[in-house]
Amino acid sequence: GEDVEQSLFLSVREGDSSVINCTYTDSSSTYLYWYKQEPGAGLQLLTYIFSNMDMKQDQRLTVLLNKKDKHLSLRIADTQTGDSAIYFCAGRPGGGGNKLTFGTGTQLKVEL
């Protein structure tokens, strides 16, 4: 099965950019996702990228995909205190079905 790895913790100052990284093992992943989880809440889909894309930008969010290195990153511009949460990357392997394999999550702490 697929393995998805993330660093556990990231701390940034308000107004700076945050970059959260993720590596995955299944090269056949067709979709790669970023989810946000606030305390006591479920998972909220932030953005996703198709495997045939290198980059996707959505307002303050930029997703970069390096298929060769199986590396995915999420950049949050002008990070705000409301961005403090746990961020999960997830991959959906090819071959049908809709099974998402999640990483361990990166806790983002935004300091004033």
Add this chain to the structure above:
Amino acid sequence: EAGVAQSPRYKIIEKRQSVAFWCNPISGHATLYWYQQILGQGPKLLIQFQNNGVVDDSQLPKDRFSAERLKGVDSTLKIQPAKLEDSAVYLCASSLGLGEAFFGQGTRLTVV
């Protein structure tokens, strides 16, 4: 549009007791998922339904866990008997086919 509803929000039981969780997906969503999220880990898929049929239950510990989705709408997940290692947040999600999965707030289970 109403989101995915789950109940209860919290549950504390003793080991060897049984427990059941309920999920009401978004209206019209044919696909329903149950995920287990152990503290400090990413969610892990337990079971996926397409209407009232099981698509994937490969990671469901079938000796103690069971799930059903009668009539292809609501779903229940049961654990009997519970073990200490079952302490986790149980997340329900639904999607239109293979589209974006929307998550409920989860049920936090503590087994003592």
